Amino acid sequence: MTVSFASSNMSTNSTLPVLHLKAISKSYAQTLVLEDITLSLRRGEVLALTGENGAGKSTVSKIICGLTSASSGSLLLNGQTYTPSSRRDAEAQGVRMVLQELGLIPTLTVAENLLMGHLPHHLGWLDKTVLRERAVQQLNKMGLEQLNPDTLVSELGIGQQQMVEIARNLQDNLQVLILDEPTAMLTPRESTHLFQQIAELKAKGVAIIYVSHRLEELQKIADTVAVLRDGHLVDVRPMAGVQEKDLVQRMVGREVDDLNTQAARPQGSIALQVEQLSRAKAVRSVSFALHHGEILGIAGLVGSGRTELVRLLFGADKADSGKLHIHRHHKPVLTITPNWVNPLTAIQAGLGLVTEDRKSQGLLLPQSIAHNISLGNTARITMGGFVARVREKLLASKWIKALAIRSFGAEQAVATLSGGNQQKVVFARWLEKDCDILLLDEPTRGVDVGARSDIYAQINQMASEGKAIVMVSSDLRELMAVSDRIGVMSMGRLVALFKRGEWTEQALLEAAFTQA
Numbered sequence: 001m002t003v004s005f006a007s008s009n010m011s012t013n014s015t016l017p018v019l020h021l022k023a024i025s026k027s028y029a030q031t032l033v034l035e036d037i038t039l040s041l042r043r044g045e046v047l048a049l050t051g052e053n054g055a056g057k058s059t060v061s062k063i064i065c066g067l068t069s070a071s072s073g074s075l076l077l078n079g080q081t082y083t084p085s086s087r088r089d090a091e092a093q094g095v096r097m098v099l100q101e102l103g104l105i106p107t108l109t110v111a112e113n114l115l116m117g118h119l120p121h122h123l124g125w126l127d128k129t130v131l132r133e134r135a136v137q138q139l140n141k142m143g144l145e146q147l148n149p150d151t152l153v154s155e156l157g158i159g160q161q162q163m164v165e166i167a168r169n170l171q172d173n174l175q176v177l178i179l180d181e182p183t184a185m186l187t188p189r190e191s192t193h194l195f196q197q198i199a200e201l202k203a204k205g206v207a208i209i210y211v212s213h214r215l216e217e218l219q220k221i222a223d224t225v226a227v228l229r230d231g232h233l234v235d236v237r238p239m240a241g242v243q244e245k246d247l248v249q250r251m252v253g254r255e256v257d258d259l260n261t262q263a264a265r266p267q268g269s270i271a272l273q274v275e276q277l278s279r280a281k282a283v284r285s286v287s288f289a290l291h292h293g294e295i296l297g298i299a300g301l302v303g304s305g306r307t308e309l310v311r312l313l314f315g316a317d318k319a320d321s322g323k324l325h326i327h328r329h330h331k332p333v334l335t336i337t338p339n340w341v342n343p344l345t346a347i348q349a350g351l352g353l354v355t356e357d358r359k360s361q362g363l364l365l366p367q368s369i370a371h372n373i374s375l376g377n378t379a380r381i382t383m384g385g386f387v388a389r390v391r392e393k394l395l396a397s398k399w400i401k402a403l404a405i406r407s408f409g410a411e412q413a414v415a416t417l418s419g420g421n422q423q424k425v426v427f428a429r430w431l432e433k434d435c436d437i438l439l440l441d442e443p444t445r446g447v448d449v450g451a452r453s454d455i456y457a458q459i460n461q462m463a464s465e466g467k468a469i470v471m472v473s474s475d476l477r478e479l480m481a482v483s484d485r486i487g488v489m490s491m492g493r494l495v496a497l498f499k500r501g502e503w504t505e506q507a508l509l510e511a512a513f514t515q516a
């Protein structure tokens with residue numbers, strides 16, 4: 001009896017969609033950002049949700065997870081009307097989302113973040129032993145055996161924070177899991193753990209919506225692909241057999257250049273000479289020269305010291321030893337030795353840094369695009385008052401066009417832009433600064449394929465104007481497409497330096513895994 005009951009129950013479940021969206025629309029201040037979205041999700045199905053920056057992917061996801069509500073339309077969960085009043089309410093019903101922006105509380109430990117909302121108590125006290133045990137179980141699911149659950153989240157790198165955030169959402173009652181750009185901050189190794197988890201969840205019948213700009217990833221894990229364009233669902237089909245090219249065309253509505261390979265460029269004079277730069281174990285005796293007109297790519301795993309290296313170059317952290325010489329017009333103009341921590345001097349010497357973490361970039365979220373782009377570029381708009389405002393707007397309009405920043409106009413608050421479009425604002429600010437040496441840490445994270453090629457074009461343009469560029473990226477295809485040389489970091493050391501024509505993907509990967 002029990003057996004037949006269980007099996008009939010399962011067969012009902014497998015035919016009934018676990019989640020059904022019926023004619024969902026959403027508007028913000030009278031602008032329609034989603035229109036008439038109808039979509040179903042079965043148990044154990046992985047649905048890839050794609051579309052350009054600002055197409056509406058995060059908005060649909062947030063509606064499903066109770067973070068915002070639809071303006072019209074309805075939702076069904078297991079055939080029942082589903083109107084989550086909050087994220088907590090959705091979570092109680094087994095619908096969870098890993099947000100595009102990190103949501104952990106930095107001042108709490110990993111364990112506290114993992115179990116927030118159901119912290120174990122014993123006689124009124126927080127039961128730390130149980131807390132730790134459960135946290136370790138959660139962490140193991142994501143291959144984070146090494147991570148001490150008592151570590152403060154603020155001490156973790158951005159990739160690890162993302163892994164903890166994912167682990168936090170692997171709860172027993174899970175029915176629908178939305179992952180919004182989960183791998184944007186992960187290394188290949190961390191991504192592999194995530195894909196294993198996805199396979200396990202799928203086998204358990206969890207339905208997954210997976211939002212990503214990395215199309216090769218989607219092909220690996222998704223059963224179905226849905227494409228949003230301008231708030232409309234333009235295509236839903238089985239993933240099998242779908243070519244990357246078709247997908248891009250459907251997303252963008254036009255063909256996008258392949259990552260066309262850069263022809264070798266002549267090397268200019270030295271812009272930056274780095275001598276045995278070291279900081280604790282993070283960066284160990286790194287030396288290289290960067291030339292005017294050169295794009296130097298930096299590859300390596302998260303934690304290999306890539307971000308730490310660019311922070312040292314910028315004077316955002318203090319080096320223990322080593323030197324930096326900044327050159328201009330074939331002469332060293334500034335030599336920087338340890339004890340020197342001063343990004344302001346770096347900026348004056350012509351350096352710029354686009355960091356990997358949007359939140360710490362100093363984007364003033366409530367302020368307009370115009371204000372954010374001109375921030376720190378006041379020299380160009382010092383006329384004060386009205387004229388300055390007009391200039392600010394003109395400047396912003398130029399960048400909105402060049403990088404296709406999807407917005408209602410220069411006055412739109414940055415907080416209300418989609419994730420990828422916020423990233424473009426950050427990038428525009430630094431391009432506008434007119435730096436001699438630009439350090440880019442994951443500049444295309446979360447940026448869609450079309451806009452990515454706009455960004456590559458800008459970087460190329462800068463190099464051809466004689467600027468020197470260091471670009472850290474986890475995307476090897478991107479590095480191979482834009483770099484003149486690629487340096488590979490592993491365990492704090494620069495373990496290899498390839499010229500264009502000398503590298504292969506295999507050689508780069510092997511170098512990244514070097515035990516230095």
Ligand SMILES: Nc1ncnc2c1ncn2[C@@H]1O[C@H](COP(=O)(O)OP(=O)(O)OP(=O)(O)O)[C@@H](O)[C@H]1O
Binds near residue numbers: 058406407415
């Ligand atoms: N609070 C808000 N107020 C006004 N407009 C908003 C708000 N939130 C989002 N939008 C707009 O809704 C549209 C869709 O944004 P959404 O974040 O869903 O895009 P997305 O597809 O997730 O893009 P990305 O790939 O960049 O993450 C964008 O044009 C965005 O500017």
Ligand SMILES: [Mg+2]
Binds near residue numbers: 057
């Ligand atoms: Mg988004």
